Amino acid sequence: MSVSNWQLTFLTLSILGSNILGVMVASLVAILVVTKVTGIVWGRYKRKRETYLKSLGLEFLRTGNAEAKLRLKNLGRGDGVILKAILLELSEGLSGIEQSRATELYEFSGIADKEIGTLRRSRFWWLRAASAHSLGQMRVKRAKSDLVQALGDTNMEVRLEATWAIGHMGFVDTLPLIMESMSHFFKMAALRMDAFIFEMGAPALPLLLDLCKHPEQEIQLLAIHLVGEFKDPGTLKVLLSLLDSQNLEIRLAACKAIGSIGDPSGLSGIIPYLEDSAWQMRAQAAKQFGRNSFTPAIPGLLKCLEDKAWWVRLNAGEALSQMGEEGRIALKEALKSEDRFARDMASQWLDELEATA
Amino acid sequence: MAYLQMSILIYFFVVNGLYLLLFLFSCAIIIHYRLILRFRGPSEILKARVTPPISILVPAYNEERNIVSSVRALLELNYPQYEVIVVNDGSKDNTLGVLEKAFSLRRTAHVYHREIPTATVKVVYRSREYPNLWVLDKVNGGKADALNAGTNFSQYPLFCAIDADSVLERDALVRVIRPYMDRYGEVVAVGGIVRVANGCRIKRGIVEEVGLAKGWLPNFQVVEYLRAFLSGRVAWGAWNALLVISGAFGVFKKEPVMGIGGYSTETVGEDMELVVRLHRRMRKQKRGYQIHFIPDPVCWTEVPHQWRMLARQRNRWQRGLGQALYRNLSMFANPKYGSIGMLAMPYFFMVELLSPAVELFGYALFGIALYLGVVYWEAVVTFLILAVWMGIFLSLLSVLLEEFTLHRYPRVRNLLKLLFCAVLENFGYRQMTAFFRLKGLYDFARKENAWGFIERRGLEATH
Numbered sequence: 129m130s131v132s133n134w135q136l137t138f139l140t141l142s143i144l145g146s147n148i149l150g151v152m153v154a155s156l157v158a159i160l161v162v163t164k165v166t167g168i169v170w171g172r173y174k175r176k177r178e179t180y181l182k183s184l185g186l187e188f189l190r191t192g193n194a195e196a197k198l199r200l201k202n203l204g205r206g207d208g209v210i211l212k213a214i215l216l217e218l219s220e221g222l223s224g225i226e227q228s229r230a231t232e233l234y235e236f237s238g239i240a241d242k243e244i245g246t247l248r249r250s251r252f253w254w255l256r257a258a259s260a261h262s263l264g265q266m267r268v269k270r271a272k273s274d275l276v277q278a279l280g281d282t283n284m285e286v287r288l289e290a291t292w293a294i295g296h297m298g299f300v301d302t303l304p305l306i307m308e309s310m311s312h313f314f315k316m317a318a319l320r321m322d323a324f325i326f327e328m329g330a331p332a333l334p335l336l337l338d339l340c341k342h343p344e345q346e347i348q349l350l351a352i353h354l355v356g357e358f359k360d361p362g363t364l365k366v367l368l369s370l371l372d373s374q375n376l377e378i379r380l381a382a383c384k385a386i387g388s389i390g391d392p393s394g395l396s397g398i399i400p401y402l403e404d405s406a407w408q409m410r411a412q413a414a415k416q417f418g419r420n421s422f423t424p425a426i427p428g429l430l431k432c433l434e435d436k437a438w439w440v441r442l443n444a445g446e447a448l449s450q451m452g453e454e455g456r457i458a459l460k461e462a463l464k465s466e467d468r469f470a471r472d473m474a475s476q477w478l479d480e481l482e483a484t485a
Numbered sequence: 486m487a488y489l490q491m492s493i494l495i496y497f498f499v500v501n502g503l504y505l506l507l508f509l510f511s512c513a514i515i516i517h518y519r520l521i522l523r524f525r526g527p528s529e530i531l532k533a534r535v536t537p538p539i540s541i542l543v544p545a546y547n548e549e550r551n552i553v554s555s556v557r558a559l560l561e562l563n564y565p566q567y568e569v570i571v572v573n574d575g576s577k578d579n580t581l582g583v584l585e586k587a588f589s590l591r592r593t594a595h596v597y598h599r600e601i602p603t604a605t606v607k608v609v610y611r612s613r614e615y616p617n618l619w620v621l622d623k624v625n626g627g628k629a630d631a632l633n634a635g636t637n638f639s640q641y642p643l644f645c646a647i648d649a650d651s652v653l654e655r656d657a658l659v660r661v662i663r664p665y666m667d668r669y670g671e672v673v674a675v676g677g678i679v680r681v682a683n684g685c686r687i688k689r690g691i692v693e694e695v696g697l698a699k700g701w702l703p704n705f706q707v708v709e710y711l712r713a714f715l716s717g718r719v720a721w722g723a724w725n726a727l728l729v730i731s732g733a734f735g736v737f738k739k740e741p742v743m744g745i746g747g748y749s750t751e752t753v754g755e756d757m758e759l760v761v762r763l764h765r766r767m768r769k770q771k772r773g774y775q776i777h778f779i780p781d782p783v784c785w786t787e788v789p790h791q792w793r794m795l796a797r798q799r800n801r802w803q804r805g806l807g808q809a810l811y812r813n814l815s816m817f818a819n820p821k822y823g824s825i826g827m828l829a830m831p832y833f834f835m836v837e838l839l840s841p842a843v844e845l846f847g848y849a850l851f852g853i854a855l856y857l858g859v860v861y862w863e864a865v866v867t868f869l870i871l872a873v874w875m876g877i878f879l880s881l882l883s884v885l886l887e888e889f890t891l892h893r894y895p896r897v898r899n900l901l902k903l904l905f906c907a908v909l910e911n912f913g914y915r916q917m918t919a920f921f922r923l924k925g926l927y928d929f930a931r932k933e934n935a936w937g938f939i940e941r942r943g944l945e946a947t948h
Binding site: 134136138139141142143145146149150152153156157159160163254257258261284285288289353438442472473475476478479480483484 | 495505874879
């Protein structure tokens with residue numbers, strides 16, 4: 129092929145390429161215009177219908193008026209969407225009979241069936257996730273099996289929403305399934321579970337304690353964190369036993385959980401860990417003593433001011449500064465230490481105490 | 486001559502193809518991201534008790550104009566637990582003085598722990614009004630050195646490096662923390678989109694109204710930033726092959742950064758160099774890790790409003806790019822480093838580093854050939870389509886992508902102006918920046934290492 133032919137080929141390809149881009153730009157502009165116009169039209173329709181549907185919905189929620197309920201059956205697609213949004217919004221502040229009526233209306237208007245269908249069959253994850261959330265928020269208990277199924281969804285958002293929904297409805301028995309489904313998303317899972325695990329209350333605790341010994345580290349860590357948040361001294365035995373785990377992460381989590389509980393018997397149990405071989409453990413223990421102003425740890429903390437690890441010295445100094453007068457006296461004593469690092473740290477925290485006095 | 490012309494055309498053809506590929510991929514990611522946000526809004530993360538605390542590091546050198554409003558904005562961020570550490574890097578102006586006055590700073594006896602070697606930290610100050618505000622006054626050592634000092638001093642497991650002349654959105658940290666919430670163990674760094682603040686109404690360090698500047702130069706940069714961030718970085722981030730997290734905004738896990746000795750003080754592109762080195766270390770150690778990029782507009786920065794300043798900035802960026810690639814040359818086309826070695830490094834070398842040279846060479850070559858009459862018209866038309874026409878389309882697509890997904894310019898007038906800029910920037914502006922970058926490439930070859938002073942008007946005066 130001659131050079132000229134090459135160039136013709138390039139020209140053709142370039143024109144083709146630029147045409148594709150041109151079509152893309154033109155299509156996007158067209159979509160933009162259509163989206164904006166549709167948005168304006170839908171907005172106007174929504175505003176008009178919202179007032180009417182909301183008044184009917186509120187009437188039923190407050191009085192249980194059967195006629196208002198009947199008028200909300202077999203709504204068109206647009207009105208169904210508006211009613212669903214209204215019910216979701218209203219249900220956030222509801223309890224007791226009004227909450228039950230909201231669920232009843234959600235079921236009666238056929239929205240619940242549609243949502244369960246979407247959760248089971250939709251190919252789009254965001255629709256499945258929205259359905260899971262909606263079913264949970266409206267407390268549709270018959271959707272339990274579908275939500276449990278959704279814990280194994282390929283999409284993480286769907287799993288997160290299903291977790292939230294199940295928790296919101298208080299199905300304690302599903303806890304191990306939830307933990308297994310969420311184990312790889314530690315913080316996100318903890319965030320979601322923090323919110324509802326306490327609604328489940330005491331029945332959730334034995335399951336959580338079992339999960340503290342789960343073979344998967346992620347699940348163990350999550351369970352330890354949640355047990356700590358319960359602040360139940362009855363769990364200390366299990367947590368203290370985890371301080372000698374082979375795994376440093378687990379030991380640190382257990383130490384932190386004991387600190388969260390803040391019970392003196394638990395805190396006494398972590399005093400020996402101020403001399404642990406891992407500096408992270410020494411630093412963590414010091415931190416928990418400060419957090420709880422646990423004065424029996426003062427002698428150990430004074431020793432930690434001379435620790436070779438800077439973080440241990442820092443946390444020990446901070447812990448002492450959080451222990452009131454006894455801590456202040458200890459810090460002043462540390463100013464006489466032969467160790468320069470201990471003196472520096474003591475002077476730093478005494479300075480902080482003076483500034484904040 | 487004909488073969489030379491053909492080589493140039495092939496280069497442009499491949500580069501445009503790559504741009505298009507990156508754009509299409511980014512579109513899918515941004516849409517996915519927007520959908521996720523429907524389920525996980527900032528309010529949920531704000532309420533969480535497991536959100537990791539963050540240290541915000543603000544290196545400041547001669548920043549008396551911006552520093553107070555920047556710090557004020559930082560102190561009003563929506564985030565459960567964070568500290569702000571301003572590092573006054575031996576400023577010659579009154580940066581420290583204005584900080585002392587505005588935030589009632591007091592000298593502390595705080596012990597500075599020099600885990601990464603830095604220039605001497607003379608005094609550690611703490612605010613009486615805001616206990617989470619610290620100011621380190623140190624001997625000048627450059628931006629990287631200041632960031633290292635801040636990292637040494639920080640007490641939290643994550644740190645966020647920002648420029649003193651940037652403004653963060655109030656929810657910036659809540660949004661950027663999301664990847665850490667998903668997979669804390671694996672994520673080592675997250676970058677976010679930096680936007681142009683010129684033309685926006687900023688009061689007390691908060692962007693009150695998003696707008697465009699009156700002059701053309703900052704607006705061309707708006708389009709350029711959209712193209713770079715929305716199509717380039719988003720896609721590289723998704724492939725875990727992101728090589729740059731802008732120095733204006735990035736959140737890093739402290740432990741791996743300390744592990745590689747912090748920022749390098751020997752380059753002018755310390756932000757990119759750090760990210761490349763993080764990749765290198767992680768891949769060498771065969772550790773599962775992720776470096777993310779979130780397509781949320783989280784940080785606003787003032788861009789140069791004069792050609793002279795723009796020239797200095799682009800020169801420095803190009804030198805920084807050259808240094809980062811050169812210092813990690815062993816990763817280039819090395820299958821041991823996976824997508825970084827085989828995709829990102831070659832892309833940055835062939836496209837980002839060499840493109841100004843090839844582009845300007847192309848203009849010169851086709852100009853001379855046309856003058857001498859030794860060029861086929863097909864070649865000239867092809868070159869113009871590839872170099873200019875496609876550039877226009879890609880810029881237009883980026884602006885439209887912004888409008889569809891992020892929609893930060895609510896006024897129709899602004900959208901139209903941006904679309905116009907997307908066309909116009911291809912006639913003069915792009916060629917000029919290519920020239921500045923070429924000069925940067927030349928200076929890199931000469932081992933020139935000056936930072937290059939850039940005059941700022943001040944964030945609240947850019948409207």
